[in-house]
Amino acid sequence: SQQGEEDPQALSIQEGENATMNCSYKTSINNLQWYRQNSGRGLVHLILIRSNEREKHSGRLRVTLDTSKKSSSLLITASRAADTASYFCAPEETSGSRLTFGEGTQLTVNP
Amino acid sequence: DGGITQSPKYLFRKEGQNVTLSCEQNLNHDAMYWYRQDPGQGLRLIYYSQIVNDFQKGDIAEGYSVSREKKESFPLTVTSAQKNPTAFYLCASRGQFGSTEAFFGQGTRLTVV
Numbered sequence: 001s002q003q004g005e006e007d008p009q010a011l012s013i014q015e016g017e018n019a020t021m022n023c024s025y026k027t028s029i030n031n032l033q034w035y036r037q038n039s040g041r042g043l044v045h046l047i048l049i050r051s052n053e054r055e056k057h058s059g060r061l062r063v064t065l066d067t068s069k070k071s072s073s074l075l076i077t078a079s080r081a082a083d084t085a086s087y088f089c090a091p092e093e094t095s096g097s098r099l100t101f102g103e104g105t106q107l108t109v110n111p
Numbered sequence: 112d113g114g115i116t117q118s119p120k121y122l123f124r125k126e127g128q129n130v131t132l133s134c135e136q137n138l139n140h141d142a143m144y145w146y147r148q149d150p151g152q153g154l155r156l157i158y159y160s161q162i163v164n165d166f167q168k169g170d171i172a173e174g175y176s177v178s179r180e181k182k183e184s185f186p187l188t189v190t191s192a193q194k195n196p197t198a199f200y201l202c203a204s205r206g207q208f209g210s211t212e213a214f215f216g217q218g219t220r221l222t223v224v
Contacts, residue, residue: 033212042201042215043154088153090213097161099144099203099213100170103153 004032004072004089004102012108019076021105023089032065032072033090037104043088046074079109114138117202117216123224124189124196132187132219134202143185144203144213147171154201160185189221197223 004023013019023032031050035043049056049065049072056063062075072091076083086104115136124130134143142161146154156169160179174193179185185204189196199220205213 035213040199040218040220042217043203043213044215045212048212097142097167098156098159098169099205100156101146101154 003100004091006087006089006102006105008105009103010106010108012110013079015079015081015109015111017079017109019079019083019107019109021074021087021107023072023074023091023102025070025072025089025091027070028094029067029091030094031092032063033092034061034063034072034074035088035090035101037086037088039085043101046087076107079107081109081111083107083109115202115204115214115216117200117219119219120217122219122221124221126223127191129188129190130221132189132200132202132221134185134187134216135183136204136214137183138204138206138214139182140204140206140214141182142205143179145169145175145177145185145187146201146203148199148201148218150199157187157200196221 004025007022033048034046037043047058047063049063060077065072086106088101088104118133144159145157148154155171158177160166176188201218202216203213205211
């Protein structure tokens with residue numbers, strides 16, 4: 001089954017710096033989604049990028065997709081302590097019914 | 112308010128007992144999902160349902176059962192056959208199959224005592 005692999009597993013930065021997380025996947029996708037999870041809570045959807053898109057922005061978030069390399073990246077600019085969370089990618093196969101996640105990237109933003 | 116609700120937030124189970132976790136949504140979503148999350152780990156798909164009266168096994172369905180008798184509800188039963196049930200369980204729902212965002216409940220933390 002399709003599942004993204006996030007890299008790095010953990011990332012620690014200072015407030016104000018940019019944070020970049022990567023996601024790799026194995027087969028053709030219809031779209032790829034990024035989610036955020038605060039400790040002990042449910043996931044919250046951040047952004048969806050379709051297979052025919054290369055880049056998408058939402059506020060301080062920038063997502064890129066390279067289907068030839070089967071990879072995506074999530075950039076958070078000017079990070080804040082409140083951005084501390086786990087971030088998951090969810091590549092979605094063309095069949096579109098399953099929704100699976102990898103192990104995530106644990107981001108810590110130090111004040 | 113529209114949303115997805117899981118209950119209870121905390122659940123304690125004695126070994127050998129079955130327990131049922133509730134998941135209800137009023138978003139008129141067709142698809143619903145159950146995940147298990149162990150400490151410091153990612154989400155693993157247990158079961159999912161695309162439509163009422165139909166559901167499919169995910170990656171770790173053994174020891175779990177579900178039903179989808181109503182569009183709004185997708186309860187998960189953790190049976191005594193699940194040997195290591197202590198975990199954080201998350202339910203999610205979304206609209207038409209694929210290409211839509213999923214909405215998650217706040218989770219149920221199950222502990223075997």
